[in-house]
Amino acid sequence: MVAFDEPLPYIGVTPFQLVSALIILIVGYVVAKILVGIFKRGLRKTKLPPLVIEFLGRFLAVLLYVTVIIVALGAVGVSVSSLILGLSAVIGLILGFGLQDTLTNLAAGVWIAALRPIDVDEVVEVGGKTGKVKAVGIMSTELLTPDNKLITIPNKLVWGSVITNYTRMPTRRVDVDVGVAYGTDLDRAIKLAIDLMKNHPKVLDDPEPGVVITALADSSINLQLRAWAKTEDYWAVKGDLTKGIYELYTREGIEIPFPQLDVHLKEK
Template sequence: MGFDIGAPLPYIGFSVIQIIWFAVIIVVGFVLVKYLIVPLMRKSMKKTKLPEILIEFMVRVTAIFLYILVFLLSLTALGYDMSAIVIGLSAILGLMLGFGLQDTITNMASGFWIALTRPFDKGEVVSAQGLTGKIVGIGIMSTKMLTPDNVVITIPNKIIWGSPMINYTRMNIRRVDVNVGVAYGTNLDKAVKIAMDMMKKHELVLDDPEPSVAITELADSSINLQLRAWTKTDDYWTVKGDLTKQIYETYGKKKIEIPFPQMDVHLKKE
């Protein structure tokens, strides 16, 4: 008596042919999605004017949807009714939402709005919730940023979407502020002129907007000045470092004192 590959196997209830078709649909479906459909979708969307971060988000969402669809189709090979499966999954999803998946849905919705409104793009440097870094990717559930010391931070999308955010690199130019204190009794006109001349000579400082120097505070030990120079965003840290070093050296050469914090103590003899 021959073996019937169409007959249900003991204890399993599925035939060999059903199991084969299930495996074929799973393997072929996943391979097609991962190596054909998703790359083609990504390539075609990159030809549009959509931002990269939005493209990546849409590709990931579509890929997950397709994987789920492949899995559902593979279950039909085992004899399950697709409509019953969908209804069952809907019921399970409803129960899961009631037992704590609200955060998951919120993160997904937040990721969608982040990708759509673009408060930041891939490669930009932002600060949110006290965390600062370069955006390296936005996913369905979370956003990843890379800190200056090469640490990857993963932040749930709902936290980013619901918090104030600072984008340091969205604009083409930024203002560099360098604070310095000079001693009381200093000729302020001379100190300001020296700082202005120094900034104007720096090759990375822009002429428009023009640099300026502001007297910001009469502090306990010094009169505080703030050098304000505009530069291209990519040159921000270079200019800040240069101006900080140069103002210290230049004031030293010009005999402009940068005082240490000091306190006068008066002893009263009784």
């Protein structure tokens, strides 16, 4: 039976060292979580936005976890100084082989957190991907799509792309397209559409709702209803107006045509 202070076969580490390293890992992990929590609670008392707080919290967590791992390795007899030197050499080698994208993503994450073109829980479009911002980490940004898919985008692509923020502004314009048949009384059709929008409880009075003619298409005169609503009411208003204009025009006898093709056969 091996004594508690005698090295184990093959690995040359005593049971005492293994237990000490395990205790350091467990206690260090718990302490790191507590410190990160205290750090983030302290930042929340400032005027920093939630996105910046989350970014700084994740950055501190990574530093603390790396420190705990190094201390645990030191407890089993690994030379910490040589380990740090080795890590530095590895990092230098990695950067020398063209993985400087890591630093680029890190720098981009700092700029995103500082300038805040996006923020947590905002709905944005980045690089052709649309979703709600869940987090901006050290290396990447996470978006949650409406159908519950989690998209991870490297920060350098977020910072280097055109960003469309759908929910940053307090109000949005709701556009609903509808076509009416040629020969329709346009003044009447427009007035009915405007009345529909004005009577909707979530459509704002200022700016006033309006209707414009957008095209003289092959089989219809295309109209666009334009109503302003609070950003959180956008989809509700769009759905109501789309359904409402169809029902209203049907009830009032205004034809909404659909594309059709007439084929004439010529007999010889």
